[in-house]
Amino acid sequence: MSRIVEFLKAFNSRTCQVVLGAGAMRSAGLKNITAKHLALASQSLSIVIAIIPYIRETFRRHLSPKQAVMLVEFDKLKRDYQEHQNEIHAKLIAIMGDRLAAHIKSLNAIKWDAPPAKPGVNDYMELLVKETVTLHKVLSRYLSSAVVEVRSPTNPELASYSQTLPCST
Numbered sequence: 001m002s003r004i005v006e007f008l009k010a011f012n013s014r015t016c017q018v019v020l021g022a023g024a025m026r027s028a029g030l031k032n033i034t035a036k037h038l039a040l041a042s043q044s045l046s047i048v049i050a051i052i053p054y055i056r057e058t059f060r061r062h063l064s065p066k067q068a069v070m071l072v073e074f075d076k077l078k079r080d081y082q083e084h085q086n087e088i089h090a091k092l093i094a095i096m097g098d099r100l101a102a103h104i105k106s107l108n109a110i111k112w113d114a115p116p117a118k119p120g121v122n123d124y125m126e127l128l129v130k131e132t133v134t135l136h137k138v139l140s141r142y143l144s145s146a147v148v149e150v151r152s153p154t155n156p157e158l159a160s161y162s163q164t165l166p167c168s169t
Helices: 002-020 023-027 035-062 068-110 124-143 156-162
Strands: none
Touching: 002 035, 002 068, 035 068, 035 124, 068 124
């Protein structure tokens, strides 16, 4: 049992180092860690989070009551995985916040009273929509809809992201 716990700890630790610690940039030669990398890491953690209770139950059936105390390790491990996954989701939200701040800055620089330089869709809006759609496609492809949904009760930070850009009527 201890080897399985150590293996699961090592997987969580290595995933954290590679994605959040930017270890993949050094070891795999990546230029940067993208939203896709973060989403895939979150998905791999979700799989392990889902199977930990089954692994725990399998061991519980074969342990004596004295040995059953060791099952607490699986509970701690699951919490560690969930915490790591929350850190990844926070990083995704930070990416969205950074992009939003950049777009707000460009919107503040626009002279709204001046006529547009060219007819049609403005460049700032095209870029904003393009980045948002791209991020949504990546996240919705690799993460569950409950994680991706902007107004999801499980994602209050994401819900606040959608309300950051003030609109006047």
